[in-house]
Amino acid sequence: MASRRSAAAPARDRDRFAADTEGFRRELLAHCYRMAGSAHDAEDLVQETYLRAWRSYAGFEGRSSLRSWLYAIATNVCLTALEPRRNRVLPSGLTGACDAPDRPPVQAAPGEVPWLEPVPDHRVADPAAAVVARESLRLALVVSLQHLPARQRAILILREVLAFTAPETARILGTTTAAVKSGLQRARARLDDLGTPAEDVLEPTDGRARALLEGYIAAFERSDARLLEQVLRADATLEATPFRDWYAGRATCLRLLGTYVLGEPGDWRLSPTTANGQPAAAVYHRDAGGVLRAHGIVVLTPTVTGISAVVEFHDPALVAMFGFPETA
Numbered sequence: 047m048a049s050r051r052s053a054a055a056p057a058r059d060r061d062r063f064a065a066d067t068e069g070f071r072r073e074l075l076a077h078c079y080r081m082a083g084s085a086h087d088a089e090d091l092v093q094e095t096y097l098r099a100w101r102s103y104a105g106f107e108g109r110s111s112l113r114s115w116l117y118a119i120a121t122n123v124c125l126t127a128l129e130p131r132r133n134r135v136l137p138s139g140l141t142g143a144c145d146a147p148d149r150p151p152v153q154a155a156p157g158e159v160p161w162l163e164p165v166p167d168h169r170v171a172d173p174a175a176a177v178v179a180r181e182s183l184r185l186a187l188v189v190s191l192q193h194l195p196a197r198q199r200a201i202l203i204l205r206e207v208l209a210f211t212a213p214e215t216a217r218i219l220g221t222t223t224a225a226v227k228s229g230l231q232r233a234r235a236r237l238d239d240l241g242t243p244a245e246d247v248l249e250p251t252d253g254r255a256r257a258l259l260e261g262y263i264a265a266f267e268r269s270d271a272r273l274l275e276q277v278l279r280a281d282a283t284l285e286a287t288p289f290r291d292w293y294a295g296r297a298t299c300l301r302l303l304g305t306y307v308l309g310e311p312g313d314w315r316l317s318p319t320t321a322n323g324q325p326a327a328a329v330y331h332r333d334a335g336g337v338l339r340a341h342g343i344v345v346l347t348p349t350v351t352g353i354s355a356v357v358e359f360h361d362p363a364l365v366a367m368f369g370f371p372e373t374a
Contacts, residue, residue: 063103066112067096074120076170076183080203081124083134083192085165085367091127095120110217117208118218121200133192134162136185136292136357137285143294147302151291161287162189164321164345164359166368167250171323180323182207184247185345185357188322190240198233205230248348250320255348259325262346262353263316266329269308271300279352286358299356315374321345328365329358330374338374340365 074095079088098119106115140159144151164185171180181187182203191199197219204215205226212230216223248255258277265273275296284299285292293299308314315338316327326345330338340362347355366372 059103060100063100067099067116070113070116071096072170074116076165077117077120077203077208078124079165079170080182080188080191080207081121081196081199082128083188084163085169085364086163087127088165091120091123094123094127098123110214114210114214114218117204117210121204121218122220125196125200128196132160134160135192136162136189137287137290138283138292139189140290143283143298144291145298147293147298148305150306151286151289151302154288154290156288159288159290161359162192163361163364164326164343164357167320167323168369169367180249181247183322184324185322185347185355190237193240194233194236198229198236201226201229202233202237246349247324248350250323250325252348254350255325258348258353259318259327259346262344262356263318263327266308266314266316267311269311269313271304271308274300274303277353278356279349279354282353283355285356286360288360316344317370317374319343319368319370321368324348328368328370330365340370340372343368 071092075088075092078091078095079085082088082091095116099116102119106112110118162185165183167180167183170183191202194202200219201215204210204218205212210218212223212226215226219226248258250256261273261277264270265277278296278299280296281294282296282299283292283294284302293302313332315330317330319326319328321343322345324345325348326343329341329344331341332338342358342360342362343364344356344358346353362372
């Protein structure tokens with residue numbers, strides 16, 4: 047009887063822990079993604095966060111809110127993991143735009159560049175989440191965050207994205223309020239130096255954004271460069287991991303795509319989704335055997351005047367992460 051009661055107690059504790067903490071999982075995943083710039087890494091970091099939280103749950107005394115306690119654990123897990131790692135980038139973070147669309151883009155060697163990854167909206171954001179929460183996941187901002195030292199990155203996210211007060215942020219990071227204020231000032235200055243674009247990006251639910259995504263999908267599935275010309279802005283940029291080269295200007299992008307990418311009608315199939323608070327699509331490409339196989343995820347930046355940026359992530363594993371099958 048006693049052993050049965052002792053076995054039941056840990057089960058009750060686990061149930062109570064899950065009930066108390068599970069509601070924070072998506073926002074913690076978003077936090078770890080902003081810190082790490084990788085959806086795969088963020089999943090691992092959240093798992094480690096919950097493991098550490100469970101181990102110390104019995105000692106949680108409620109001196110801070112449960113949310114603050116979990117963010118303290120998650121942030122320190124991220125800081126420890128990021129210490130030996132290089133910052134994640136997109137091709138535009140490596141060099142200037144390529145002005146030679148008549149040659150194939152140069153591919154980076156495997157493992158040479160730690161590439162930024164997109165994150166599925168459904169994994170990190172409640173559909174009713176505030177616009178500011180979605181904006182904080184947009185690719186342009188996440189890329190800029192990677193240029194900050196990890197501790198400054200944490201301060202900026204905790205203060206300006208998650209709206210923790212300076213004293214709360216200090217407690218989470220185990221530092222002083224003065225250090226938090228100083229770190230935030232330096233982080234803001236660094237972002238200003240980087241010139242992060244403050245573009246008026248359309249929400250994925252906006253009819254104009256949906257129309258641009260539909261036009262982009264139709265252009266690829268029909269291998270029709272004229273359709274692409276209709277949805278891309280004149281100053282549009284195009285980049286794709288794991289290629290080092292990227293392209294600026296609609297004419298240059300269309301020349302590259304028409305020569306090396308579009309192929310024949312039916313070579314591509316795209317399924318709409320959302321990523322980083324932006325319209326996106328799971329991409330499939332027809333292989334030599336005629337099978338449409340997972341190719342990657344493309345993320346668009348839609349504006350009132352057209353698509354200003356296209357970023358394709360050539361990684362079949364991302365298609366599965368977004369909830370799509372291996373073949374179409």
